[in-house]
Structures are given as C-alpha cells and as structure tokens.
Amino acid sequence: MTAPTPLSSLSSALADVVARTAPSVVSVHSHRSRATGFVWKPGLIVTADEALADEGEVEIGLPDGSRVVATIAGRDHTTDIALLRTEAGVAPVKLAATVPPLGALSVVVATNRDTPSAALGMVSASGKSWRSLRGGDIDARIELDVRLRPGQEGGLALDATGEAFGMAVLGPRRVLVIPTATIERIAPQLEARGRIARGYLGLGLQPVRLEDGIGAMVMNVDKAGPSAAAGIRQGDVIVAVNDQKLSGVRALSRTLGPASVGAVVDVAVRRGGEPISFKVTVGERPEA
Template sequence: MHPVHSKLRNTLTVFLCLLLLAMAPMASATLPVEVDGEPLPSLAPMLDRTIPAVVNIATRGRVVERNPLMEDPFFRRFFDLPQQPRERQTQGLGSGVILDAEQGYIITNFHVIQRADEIVVTLHDGRRLDAEVVGTDPATDLAVLRVQGDNLTAVKVADSDALRVGDFVVAIGNPFGLGQTVTSGIVSALGRSGLGIESYEDFIQTDASINPGNSGGALVNLRGELVGINTAILSGGGGNIGIGFAIPVNMALQVKDHLVAHGEVRRGRLGVTVQDLTPELAQAFGISQTQGAVIAQVEPGSAAERAGLKEGDVVLRVNERRVRNATELRNAIGLLRVGSEVQLDVVRDNRRRTLTAVVAEIRAATTEGAQFNRRLEGASFSEITEASPLHGRVQGVLVTGVQSGSPAARAGIREGDVILSVNRQPVSNLEEMRRAAGSNGQRLLLNIRRDEGAFFLILQ
C-alpha cells in the first residue's frame, strides 16, 4: 500500500475511534427500559417493599477501664495508690429488622447493643425512636428491642431450612454508618459451624458484601423475605472479602420467642456427649447412614437416660428435622423450651426407632469459695455450662457471684470472672480448683480472664 494512503487510513481509523468513544456516554444515558417488549430485571420493586422494615441502630454507653495491676490490693498498698478506674464513653452503629410492627419488636445482634445505655432506632422515613431491650442471648449473638411508633413495617419471613446453595440473596444494612445500603450475592454454603464466633452456630455463608455496621441487618431472598440476620465476616483486614455469615431466620425466631416470653433463653439439655457420624463410624456400626450425631455418653439420671437413649445410638432427626452432625443436635436441643417433649429418630443395631425425651433445664452446680480456701470467702463458683456463651471457648471456672465487702470482693474478684489457673495450675472444673486452692498457704495466685483480657491476682 502507498505510504500516503496508509497514513490517511490510519488517521481515519483514529478519528472513528474517537467518535465512537464520544458517543458512548450518550448511548449509555439512553439505555432502553425494556428489550423486545420485556422490562429489564431490577431488584428495585422488591427493595421498595422490604427496606422500610430494616432500621439503623445507634448506641451510647460507658466502659470502665481498669489497669489489671490496680486490681491487686498488694500492689495498691505497696505503692500507696488509690484505685481510680477510668470511664470512657462508647458509641456504636448497627442495623436491625422489624419482625412485629404492631408490638414494635426489632431483632438485631447482641454485640450491636452490648453495654449500651442509650439505643436510638432510625427508621427508613427518618423518624428516630428510643428503644428498650426486651432480652438478649449472647450465646447466639441475638437481641430483641422494642420501640413505640405508628405505621411501622414488618418484614416478611421465609423458611430458612428451604435455602439452597446458589440461591440469590440480598443484604440490607447500615455499613460504616453510611445509611441503608443494599448488596447482592448468593448463598455460598449452609450449616457453617465450628468458627468460634458464637456458642450456637449454624450460619448461612454468603458472598453478598457484609461490612461493619451491617450487623443485625437483613439477609433476604429475591421475594424480599427474611432468611437470615447478618452477623459476621471473615476477613484479615476488617473489610469484606466475600465471606459473610448470617444467622438463619428459623433460629432467630426461636430465640426471639424465648426473649419475648422470658427476657432470656432458658436452654434445655438431654445429658449426652455427642460426636459427628463419620464414614468410619458408620462402617463400624454397620449402618448405611452417613450423616447424624452419635451418642458417645449418657449421663446417669439425665433426660436422655430416662428416654432410653444408649451409647452408640445415632440420632438422625429431632422433631422431624434432619440432624447432620453433633452441632445440629446441640443447636436443636438448646433452642427448645425447658420441659418440652422432643421426638428423636435414632438408629440402634441397624434398626430405626423413635424415642421421646423431656428436655431438662441446664443447672450449674455452685460451690462457695470458702470451701476451696478462706481467701475466696464471699465468692461462688461454677463450671462453664452449655448455657454460657463461653462454653467450648474458654477452659476455666466461672465466678457466679461475689458478696459486697467479703474477702473475695476486697481482693478484687468480680462476678463474671473466669479463673483460668490457681497457683499456676490450670483449672477447668470445680474439682481441679478444689485441689489447686485447697492449700491454706501464704497466698493464692489466680490467673483471671475478665472481658477480653487476662491478669494475675495475688490473694494474701
């Protein structure tokens, strides 16, 4: 080709490219609202109905900060320093979902309103309402609030047991305090547990963006029905990487009913030790099932023994609901009301049978500190039971109460403390603490967990 023609052709090509780029914004600005007579798909109509049921939550509170060394009376006496705890104001942001418009019930995460002295709910229309706490359940990280207001909108509820991996979901909340925000994704996995986030875990995993401030917000399906309460993310740097977790709405509703009725969840127990049914155990038992919960131990005198459960039984269903592993059995029993009957479908000797048990209350045996050591007089102790949010996460002995002015109180022991070790001997139950603290020597050296920190305390 002639050089002049080639140069002219190149110039025309560049001109046409520039012309097309200039026209692109005009074309995008006039996208059609429909194609071949069909409207383009949009989530907007569903969100118009659903968003009014999702609220923003703002909290204020106070936290008393203490230097662990100042808890030691010997240290204070030696340096002649008064104990001066520092008080710090806290603020928090989160989300919530209106479940009952007539009663004004809102469900959110416990960690959103934890230690809050003031809770203000902002509705979609801009109204700000003061909220009161109806009840909390740290073990599932759920709380129920109540507001007084007219023309509230409640969310429609779906059956979270019907969710499947791959279903489309939408997360609605208040990330970073920006105001109501919507993100979409799919259900990435179901039945996530063993994450160490809560004591009772059965999470929906989703890649819909869940960020700080989304906690307590709604995870809905494409019909705008609530399927979960957004709770946590898995992230190395605090931002979203596509792994978020929501509490299934079926579990949330069970907890809500407990909290509305009693202000707390009165968890039941069967009195068994369970483990997952593995392919190896299934082969050893000679059964064809590959999912279930194996009864490894039955406590004497427990509800399980009275119902006829035996070691080696494999629980397949609880009240007609399938049990895939030990965690699901624990969750199912822990959310039942104390005194209620539960139907258990089990396999024993390769034969299926149905047993009925009456769920018993979890009662923690309490021991007075004076029975361990005179320096612990005035404090009471118990083991960490299934009802505690610390169960399975912390090994130690729980301080259930401290009498004002007692030797234990003057030493700096507080209700809610967890004794991790005594005289450098780890303790995980009352008997171990009895042996470690039994000597009335010159002192006791306690390693104490308080809130999210730990320190040593010397009792002279």
C-alpha cells in the same frame, strides 16, 4: 422506547425487592456502635447482639429520618440475636422459612450512616445446622459472598423473589446468616423472658490430661448449685457424663443447652484416684 434487556430487567427486579423491604429496616445506635435491625413484630426489633453495646442508651433510626428510644427486651450471645422494644409504628417484615440453595443470588437490605443500603451477593455455603463458638444452635449454615460494612450488620438477607430468609451478621472471616428458623425460635423466648435458659452444673473446671484420656478438674463449686447438692467436691476430676468419656471442658459446656435444664445426668468422677458416680440435676444458669 428501548426494549428492556435481561440485565435491565434484573436490575429493576432487584430494585423492587429492596424497595418492598426497606420500610421495615431501621438503624440501631448504641454506645459507640451502629448497626441495622428490622421490625419482627409491632414494637419489637431484631438486631445482631454482637453489634449492640453492653451499656448505655439505645436509639432507633426510622426510615423517615426520625429517631426513637428503644429498650433491650432480651439478648442471646450464643445465637447473636438481640430483641429491642420501641414505640415506633413501623410495619414488620414477613420472614420466610426457606434456606436458599448454593449459588443463589441474595440481597442484604440494611442501613449505612442512617440511610437505607443494599448489597448484592451470592450464597457461598448452604448446609445443615451447626453450633456457634459461643454454644448456640443455628438451624442452617448459610454464608454469603458479599461485602458488608459494620453498620450493615443485622440487615435482612433476601432471596431473588424478595423473601427474607434471615439476618446477615459478620463472622470472623465471612458474612453469615442467622436463619429464620433460629430467629423464630429465640426471639419469642427473649420477648417472654428476656433471656435463653442454659444448663448449669455450678462448677469451675480446668482440663487435665489423664493416662487414659482427658478429664476436668473441679477448681471451685457453687455451694448453692446442683453439683454441690449431688456431692461433688473441689478436687474431683470428671471423666465421663452419661457414660460418655469427656472430650474437653468446652465440649461439656456445649451440652448444657436449653433442653438440658432439669435433666438428670450421671457424672463419673475420680476422687483420690477412686471412681465415684453422682446423679446431678442440671439447673438453670443464673443471669449473673
């Protein structure tokens, strides 16, 4: 019998890692879209929100080849996490709260054309928390040097020991991982409420350049919103919030995360060139 080589031992170890995880990984079919998901809790599947169609039925392809209907329990565009509910009796995967170090090997276990698939790569970036372009707080910056097909988006990223440290998604130019900490923070809220609360001022804003910086002109006001109740009007120019000069409309929107709901903020505006200050209680953004 031929003695195992280091390479054959590595190959066997990787195959075992994939085999242990694959039974908890499913394919996700929505309108003109295929993706991957994994069983987070019994009857609940996490998948990539970006890969999920905005309308139509959702079906889950199970490891045994059968399909079951699923409903959308909730979705959060900002963190790219969607939660599906189904009656399928597939065992959930155990997520690990580890963040792999730079240079570590990683295996993405996913599906491709309804069959299990795997891709081997390396952790090409491992760093601190960051904010997505859509304003979602991601608990760790993890990038993978691995090539994934669109149908593999939403697969599980595993380290060399087989621990699942997050969900692999397709970024603009790289494969990113939504880490376990983010999934465990967002998914329970989606299960309970179907959405993530976001702050709401009730204003339509347009950036304007001022002599001493940047402002945001109020183009329209939600009459039932918190800013209208505080007295802010169309035509006002916001110059600062909580004594911090405005750096842009997008930057202001990014401050309106889940923790902002219910907070009272000081909004400094110019009305007809005169400075005025308002106290606004941040509301919760309506679903529509």
